[in-house]
Structure formats: structure tokens, C-alpha cells
Amino acid sequence: MRTVVFDLDGTLADTSQDLLAAANACFRDLGEGDVLIPEQDAGTALRGGKAMLTLGLERLGRYDAALVDAYYPRLLEAYDAAIDTHTFLYPGAMDAVHVLLDRGYGVGICTNKPERLAEKLMQSLGVRDVFGALVGADTLPVRKPSPEPLFETARRLGGDPAKTVLIGDSVTDRETARAASVPSVLVTFGPSGEDMAALEPEALLHSYDALPDVVLRLIGQNP
Structure with missing residues (x-):
């Protein structure tokens, strides 16, 4: 997968x-x-x-x-x-996730937030069950930019770690994908969006509407 x-x-x-x-x-x-x-x-x-x-x-x-x-x-x-007083999901994020799931991709989260807090936040936002795996900063002995948390997320999804793409917003995510020898997509709508192009990811994402087609281009589709 x-x-x-x-x-x-x-x-x-x-x-x-x-x-x-x-x-x-x-x-x-x-x-x-x-x-x-x-x-x-x-x-x-x-x-x-x-x-x-x-x-x-x-x-x-x-x-x-x-x-x-x-x-x-x-x-x-x-x-x-007070983990969710002002926090919000970016527009279109969950619509894109559902399209990816409908197309047969495994979808998970790999974050440098402590696992317990990441789980709590995703539950609070009402979307935890949509994601097949969540790996946090302390799930493994190492964290991003080590590739191991990314590999572990893919494995927990039942996927091939070599056939994954990392969607992120930072140099840490870019370095993680590079260390894993997989493509990265960096979003431009976050606070540091103007800096993402300089990191030379395989793709920049200006809107979640475009993500399913970007993923298809970068890693193909499941059989």
C-alpha cells in the first residue's frame, strides 16, 4: 500500500x-x-x-x-x-484526507508533538479515527528528522515505507523526507509559508484542494 x-x-x-x-x-x-x-x-x-x-x-x-x-x-x-481553545484544522484538509482514503491510500500522522498530546488534540478536533496511525515525538527513541518515525507510521498503516509521501511545513519535515528517500510536499499557507520554496521540496501545496492530484503524481496510485 x-x-x-x-x-x-x-x-x-x-x-x-x-x-x-x-x-x-x-x-x-x-x-x-x-x-x-x-x-x-x-x-x-x-x-x-x-x-x-x-x-x-x-x-x-x-x-x-x-x-x-x-x-x-x-x-x-x-x-x-487548553489544547484546543484557538486551534483549527486548515480549510479543506479533511476533505483531501477523505479523497485520499477513497483512492485507497493509507493516511497517518507523524509529529514531533508528544504522542499523548497529539492524540488528545486529534480526539478533541473529532478527526482522530480518520487516521490509521499516529506517531509522536516520544513514540520511538528518535524523532523527526530521523526517518524512523516516518517509516514506523507507514508500517503501522500496513504500507511500504518506500512508497510514502510526507506532507509538512518545515525544514524538519523536508529533512525527514530526504533522509527517508521519499518525496515531501510542503504547505505554503502556514506562518512560515513564504520560506518553503527555498527548501526545494518535490511539491509545494498552496491549497488542500490540489493535494490528491499531487500525491498521485509523486507516488502513483494503489492497484
Whole structure:
């Protein structure tokens, strides 16, 4: 079986505002108020919790790697408590997923979000059951850009890891696909969309309407 594997944050859903709120909860604990700005820092949010903490502490002139590590569990706690307040699925994402399923592709998620939080978010959004597999940052001993989480997602879907395509929104996703020797499709409608062309993926995706045909071109169709 050929498979289509999606990143989550910034690819299937815009999670940036809830992530930024969790980081700002940490900065309030430090007595600094809301340091990160939703309109300005969404791209950093989609690179993960430690990236947000690093940016905020640098902005304050207080960067310390130990402080980032110390507050990361607090960030996850705050995020867990309000994981879907502002998060939304990108327009057309689930329509495209259903078309892919109708065409016989296995469809799964490979994310660097902790598995438990990814599962919780997808359940909250009401779409977890649509995806045949979900591999998170801590599902395996390694995470993206190692190719192993991508391979594992394809295997859990009953697919051939060599016949998959990764849909993502970051240099991490591009490097993961390259390490796996499979094509990548990077979306341009996220906060960092203007930077995706420079990563030279096999395809850029400007709208989910085009995804089924892009997948067909890149990996063919199932028998």
C-alpha cells in the first residue's frame, strides 16, 4: 500500500495560538507577563515548545538552556490544559484526507508533538479515527528528522515505507523526507509559508484542494 503521512502542527492544523498561550503562561510564572506576540511569533510556535521558550528568554535577555529545560514541563502542562481553545484544522484538509482514503491510500500522522498530546488534540478536533496511525515525538527513541518515525507510521498503516509521501511545513519535515528517500510536499499557507520554496521540496501545496492530484503524481496510485 502507498501511504500519505501528515505532520500535525502547521500542516493539518494551526495550533500556534494555543502553543503561544502555553509559553506565555511560563513567562508569567517568571514575572515577565506575555512575552510572545501571536501575530509575530506563530512561526516559532510551530517549531515547538523549546523554540518558544528560547525566543522569549532571548527577547528578555535571560536565555539559559537550563531555564528552558526547567520550564518545558510547565509549558506542556499549560498546553494540555487548553489544547484546543484557538486551534483549527486548515480549510479543506479533511476533505483531501477523505479523497485520499477513497483512492485507497493509507493516511497517518507523524509529529514531533508528544504522542499523548497529539492524540488528545486529534480526539478533541473529532478527526482522530480518520487516521490509521499516529506517531509522536516520544513514540520511538528518535524523532523527526530521523526517518524512523516516518517509516514506523507507514508500517503501522500496513504500507511500504518506500512508497510514502510526507506532507509538512518545515525544514524538519523536508529533512525527514530526504533522509527517508521519499518525496515531501510542503504547505505554503502556514506562518512560515513564504520560506518553503527555498527548501526545494518535490511539491509545494498552496491549497488542500490540489493535494490528491499531487500525491498521485509523486507516488502513483494503489492497484
